Amino acid sequence: MPVRSHPPRRPVGRRIRPLVRGVAVMAASLAVLSSLAGVAPAAPQPAGDADVDVRVNAQAALGTLSGAARGVNTAIWDAHMNDPEVADLMKAADVGVMRYPGGSYADIYHWETHTAPGGYVAPGTGFDAFMGTVRAAGAQPVLIANYGSGTPEEAAGWVRYANVTKDYGAKYWEIGNEIYGNGHYGSGWEHDDHEDKSPKEYARQVRAYASAMKAVDPTVKIGAVLTTPGEWPDGVVGPGDSGDWNHTVLPEVADVIDFVSVHWYAGGADTTAEDAMGKLAKLPGELREVRNQIDRAAGSGSSDIEIALTEINTNTGGARLTARPNGLFAADAFMTALENGVFTVDWWNTHNGAGRITTVDGETDYGDMGMLSSGACTGDVCQPAPNTPFHPYYGMKMTSELGTAGDTMVATESSTQDVSAHAVLRRDGRLSVMFINKNPDTARTVALDYTGFIPSGSAPEVSRYARGDGDITEVRDGEASASQVTVPPYALLTVTLEPRAGTGPGASNAGTPGTPRVEAVTDTTARLTWDGAPGASRYLVQERDGAHTRLIGESTGTSVTLRNLPPGSAHTVNVLATDSSGRISRPSSPLTFRTSTPTDAACRVTYHRDTSWGNGFVTTVTVQNLSDTPITGWTVDWDWPTAGQSVSSGWSATFHQSGSHVRVTAPEDAGPLAPDGGSTASFGFVGANDGPNPDPTVFRLNGAACSGG
Structure with a gap:
């Protein structure tokens, strides 16, 4: 059980807290995005010196400060x-x-x-x-x-x-x-x-x-x-x-x-x-x-x-x-x-x-x-x-x-857990990247790769907080470049880069589109709308996966319908505008949406959490065959929405988990699932969670997506 004291009754005191716990995309639009996928100038150090890779995607906004x-x-x-x-x-x-x-x-x-x-x-x-x-x-x-x-x-x-x-x-x-x-x-x-x-x-x-x-x-x-x-x-x-x-x-x-x-x-x-x-x-x-x-x-x-x-x-x-x-x-x-x-x-x-x-x-x-x-x-x-x-x-x-108020946070990805990176696209078009070296013993040399930003050839501004620094310190030694940075052990380092002249959102005559909204969503489609941007001739909808993005839709207006999406799937998208010369604006704030499960599916799965105690739970799952033919021998598959969810033990079926994917197989003596919902199969399990415990969003019976959830 968690333990918590009464609030401190003296001027100073510790605070004791609980211990428990398809849209087809025109080739011309792809060419525009490719042309703005920035490539940094050559590093002054040999590339082999870097032991960490960091990708920064200035076209993938995470929100505005x-x-x-x-x-x-x-x-x-x-x-x-x-x-x-x-x-x-x-x-x-x-x-x-x-x-x-x-x-x-x-x-x-x-x-x-x-x-x-x-x-x-x-x-x-x-x-x-x-x-x-x-x-x-x-x-x-x-x-x-x-x-x-x-x-x-x-x-x-x-x-x-x-x-x-x-x-x-x-x-x-x-x-x-x-x-x-x-x-x-x-x-x-x-x-x-x-x-x-x-x-x-x-x-x-x-x-x-x-x-x-x-x-x-x-x-x-x-x-x-x-x-x-x-x-x-x-x-x-x-x-x-x-x-x-x-x-x-x-x-x-x-x-x-x-x-x-x-x-x-x-x-x-x-x-x-x-x-x-x-x-x-x-x-x-x-x-x-x-x-x-x-x-x-x-x-x-x-x-x-x-x-x-x-x-x-x-x-x-x-x-x-x-x-x-x-x-x-x-x-x-x-x-x-x-x-x-x-x-x-x-x-x-x-x-x-x-x-x-x-x-x-x-x-x-x-x-x-x-x-x-x-x-x-x-x-x-x-x-x-x-x-x-x-x-x-x-x-x-x-x-x-x-970054400060009005600046745009953008996606980063580091190749190692002991170096974190965060990036912000400044209102004036500069890009700032902060590195956190969590290794207490070893300096880490970071190779930088950019999408949607082309650094100028000038040396970046560098701020450091490391051993021996009494405050945030401006570094003037010129060792950092736009393509490679060395971060001292147990240190914070921020570099701020100027864009190459004529590039970046500041060079576009198009403003920033509004945050997209979901107007309608089904199991395979989503219609998005957004507020238009001044000077925009075309809008590009990009989906983000980590620090990587791909173009999934485009429009000359302020809406688009995305098709052929997997049922029960989550998508995070930004909208960018291009001006008449094809130059891209800064990205909108992100939208995350999820498709539904099919309403006319040939099966239905009901997932009911019977009880939960914070880091564990008991669930009963019921399966129905809604097709017009019986099913003999069945499997039910789902993917856990977050890391840390798992099946500990179960009954009335055989369970196998690989990574986040769970497959449940009918027992050998199970009879057929009658057509038209005429019978049900039911199984249960004890689960564990280290972190949040959301329900799975889509279930498949013998590979076919089911309704319910």
Whole structure:
């Protein structure tokens, strides 16, 4: 069972968290794309020196950075939260969001009296003082309305004071913090005075809060708290509930909320730096499942609901938190989340407090989840002066060297796990690429390959944060080129490249198309529409697979019908515009859609999850033959949607899994499946999941796609 302490009752303190867990395409269009698949100038070093390959595809957009992209948490028990140095440091790192009043404290905090019964409130941490820091930093607040011991009327009063009386323009408001931790699932760290602690009651209250708060200011954005798919208590069904937290809350509130709030931590007390950075590979799949759940609950209104990752850090055990590897993690985590559909990523915490003292990479690690020192001590070991930045601060700051509001994140692919890469197409046409070398011992030399970008012959601008650097450092030694870069061990390096004259989106007279929308979808077709771009003569629809793209449709108008798509398949596409000279614009933001299963199939498969406990589940599958002839001897096939899903054991059939593919074979003594649905075959299994656990999307009976799912 997960364990969580009550929020800290002193000015500084650790935050203890749960430990468990075909369209035919004209040759001319292909030629246009090929002509703009950039080739870098020759590297000054021999090609054989490179031991890592990184591909950057400037035609595959992952989304646009917002002004709220980088954020931090603040807490009313933090006596240093409003020090003038805090605003200066946050402004220097281009922080756009500051979250208040501090995690679990939100559910005991009363804004009007600035009290938190049962907790500690530091002097000088009131709402107006906090807003002074927010404004000095050039940021905006994310405010957590008290759900645990508050009321909709109290929250509406806060909106009135903030946005009517004081004209602060506070846009984002969450309803409670981690309310699923109120004891309903057996582990309780979040204060909740409601007699009914179920997700259904939370959903009912969210509607009441949203109504009261928007009656005061209709422009505010209301956020509901979700569990992160694959993280406790995801998948757990509480007593008396019909479903788990997310599948109960979302359908009830999708029409009144504007965003959802999720949290993500990389492990417990024994998580090493390498473990934490490795676990980050799970985050994209978990965020995709958040979006899938929103899509299913909100339908056509899904695009109006954003995702906020309002807390993130590595482990919760109080070690390896201020050291260099957590700085690498911070840079990687911020960009990974933003590239996967999150509009803000908020680090826990600005200051937090000293914890277990260890030595990491030759430096003292203070076991502090804060970005900045609080000046606290553990025994006779004291932190540096208050507001001294720790490594995670510089990791976050390096992401601002990569891109700022309005810039476009684009796809990258690295040939090795210990070097991550992230890229941003700047508004002025330059391309920035950030490399994260997670190897503590060896410098890595990276060979760069580009699609949709042709670098100029000039040397790139280079920013570095490595051993010996006291801040982000501009490198002027000229060793990096557009085609090859050497990244020191345990270091962050960002290169910014100028495009060759007359190339790149800046050379096109066509603007950027709007984000595509699904107008209609079947099992094999999808009709997409988008807002047109000024100066466009033709539109190209590209499908992305990692950092690779392929042209799947084109149109002179603002819609296209894609055909011959596999049933139950997911597709991520961008739209690009070409001007009258064939020069390509920057790509639209991406759209991910999924085809349905056939409605007139000759078979039906029903997949029913009987029970789930977070990292395991029991499922019953029922098969029907809807054709007009009997079937003797059958197989059922499906593919798991995410890594980490598997069949552990089963009954009434034979199971075989290879990679993500599962084949189930009828037992030898099974009779025929009668035609026209006259009989059924049923089998069951115990499954395991390490991460999110979405249902398979398409099943095949003897190779034919079935309806249902």
